[in-house]
Amino acid sequence: MGRNTVQRQIILTGLQKLNSHPTIDEVYAEVSKEHPSISKTTVYRNLRQLANDGMIRQVLLPDGLERYDGTTVEHHHFNCTKCNGILDLEIDVLDDIDDKVQKKYGFRVERHDLVFSGLCLNCKE
Amino acid sequence: MGRNTVQRQIILTGLQKLNSHPTIDEVYAEVSKEHPSISKTTVYRNLRQLANDGMIRQVLLPDGLERYDGTTVEHHHFNCTKCNGILDLEIDVLDDIDDKVQKKYGFRVERHDLVFSGLCLNCKE
């Protein structure tokens, strides 16, 4: 468990305030507004540490940037390939999917990432 | 549809020969063995073009690198967080998941990426 530093709290709060799937840069920008002395390196290190400690989640998205999500509630994502928007999804069929894989393959399954791609309501016209 | 250049064929064949989920660099290395004059830029451009044309698939994995898969057959991945190995999975429950999302949310769903994480058989001991 990482140490409870001032920066760690500020970065966690900043991420939660954003309430989306921000890149490191976006978290850094948010944090910098109120606390310009916090370095981007520290944002990198803390987001990774917080994810490791299970307080936030890293998010996998097709743009290849490191992204984080302040909530730990299970949900999935949809990425519109035209406007590049990202939307949260809830699909109930998948609640026990980790167990299914665990049973079928014998792995110890800890989590999964699911991202759909296509066109959102506006863009599919 | 991209043009059918010599390089495009060589890169496609190289990817298929690897039969895994190689990074750009790994495809480039494979291609370079026989065809050292093909540039890495060309590998970037062709893999992206081939994916666009539906002949190969881009793969989403937690390391943030651009990765490709020579097969277009639907399957999912498991990433061992200890040894970092990547394994292919087949889970039949998910066959109609794109349709489910399409119906529930109204998006035009074209594909999805699903990656599990945890410990593989060897590493979970």
Add this chain to the structure above:
DNA sequence: GTGGCTGCAAAATGTTTGCACGGAT
């Protein structure tokens, strides 16, 4: 007091771009 955390700057890594030439259509 100690060992992890911070900020800075530099380095490493991964990807994109501009351009002149060549080849596919």
Add this chain to the structure above:
DNA sequence: ATCCGTGCAAACATTTTGCAGCCAC
């Protein structure tokens, strides 16, 4: 003949590292 594709080198973006000082434990 046209225009896309190629190779090269330079630019760019993102992430990592080394290090000296500081702070949580």
